[in-house]
Amino acid sequence: MKISARNQLRGKVKKVNTGSVNSEVIVELAPGIEITSIITKASAEDMDIKPGNEVYAVIKASNVILGVDH
Amino acid sequence: MKISARNQLRGKVKKVNTGSVNSEVIVELAPGIEITSIITKASAEDMDIKPGNEVYAVIKASNVILGVDH
Amino acid sequence: MKISARNQLRGKVKKVNTGSVNSEVIVELAPGIEITSIITKASAEDMDIKPGNEVYAVIKASNVILGVDH
Amino acid sequence: MKISARNQLRGKVKKVNTGSVNSEVIVELAPGIEITSIITKASAEDMDIKPGNEVYAVIKASNVILGVDH
Amino acid sequence: MKISARNQLRGKVKKVNTGSVNSEVIVELAPGIEITSIITKASAEDMDIKPGNEVYAVIKASNVILGVDH
Amino acid sequence: MKISARNQLRGKVKKVNTGSVNSEVIVELAPGIEITSIITKASAEDMDIKPGNEVYAVIKASNVILGVDH
Numbered sequence A, B, C, D, E, F: 001m002k003i004s005a006r007n008q009l010r011g012k013v014k015k016v017n018t019g020s021v022n023s024e025v026i027v028e029l030a031p032g033i034e035i036t037s038i039i040t041k042a043s044a045e046d047m048d049i050k051p052g053n054e055v056y057a058v059i060k061a062s063n064v065i066l067g068v069d070h
Helices: A041-046 B041-046 C041-046 D041-046 E041-046 F041-046
Strands: A007-018 A022-030 A033-040 A054-059 A065-068 B007-018 B022-030 B033-040 B054-059 B065-068 C007-018 C022-030 C033-040 C054-059 C065-068 D007-018 D022-030 D033-040 D054-059 D065-068 E007-018 E022-030 E033-040 E054-059 E065-068 F007-018 F022-030 F033-040 F054-059 F065-068
Touching: A007 A033, A007 A041, A007 B033, A022 A041, A022 A054, A022 B022, A033 A041, A033 B007, A033 B065, A065 B033, B007 B033, B007 B041, B022 B041, B022 B054, B033 B041, C007 C033, C007 C041, C007 D033, C022 C041, C022 C054, C022 D022, C033 C041, C033 D007, C033 D065, C065 D033, D007 D033, D007 D041, D022 D041, D022 D054, D033 D041, E007 E033, E007 E041, E007 F033, E022 E041, E022 E054, E022 F022, E033 E041, E033 F007, E033 F065, E065 F033, F007 F033, F007 F041, F022 F041, F022 F054, F033 F041
Parallel strands: none
Antiparallel strands: A007 A022, A007 A054, A022 A033, A054 B065, A065 B054, B007 B022, B007 B054, B022 B033, C007 C022, C007 C054, C022 C033, C054 D065, C065 D054, D007 D022, D007 D054, D022 D033, E007 E022, E007 E054, E022 E033, E054 F065, E065 F054, F007 F022, F007 F054, F022 F033
């Protein structure tokens, strides 16, 4: 499936923390650039999300806030 | 301000497309890794968002979807 | 790409309203069940979103609010 | 209350999975069309969300991503 | 309709800026406490959103980021 | 960091409920005006979120839904 989210960043799963309903997944996009995702535990299992696997971090542009120093 | 969003990725503004209410801002995190943000035009002006400026792309972990090939 | 969003509802594009930065897309999931999406105009063009085309409405479970009468 | 979210889809609760802070609620919109919501456990209790009850799945249009095959 | 969003803050519309697809609505919750909402222009018209009208700002708890000074 | 989210409301932490992956944080903006946030437990710990501390509730304008009575 091709999707409308502007942001589809390729990376590798670094760590998975599993809760009762949700899982926290840390993805490395490049050395030193990591992104964290919270998805349902059910989705993480369906997609076989585990350390080392290649994934895409998909983010809708309207969910990206910008910050500046100062 | 220090904020709770897990994801605060440093980058440089590459392009800004301004609409009537919103602006689309393209940020380069690293060579070949870009992230697009839609923020209000008023915010973009307040923060002086323009090409070349350093910014952070801030994303709540619950807004990051994961995708896998196949 | 297979994605982690729990909700991937198949439908048909019914109408597209194009703005300066965003487009509003109305998708019919079944007779009488419609869902509206706002995506960037750039995404709508990349994906050739137009009336009659088959699409999926993809929604992260954490973005679905529940309501009850009363 | 009448709300601004474009998407207010009527359905019936099919299943509830309760975690420590959040609950996952599966709603059937029509035969074969289901939508999953993650809400706080406190909200699920306040609203008496349980299988068989009628609910609305409420989604802001800016939170609906579109996907296409290929 | 009673809804699951934890946050339903009563206020008064202070200003509306109308774009081509979206409208920006500024709501005063209390003297000096304002909240800004972006909704579709179609929703703003359906709900007769205009200065002086009483509204609720409805926000899902998972969409609230926390910040601290330093 | 100065951020693009239009809504940055100052308040005081009233209560924290800690789950396995997420924490629910209740913030008092003014007497009788509370806002609830769900953030990752890791963020809550990093930021030392506990009752009595001053925080900002940060919300992107596109995540604020409006409601009206009737």
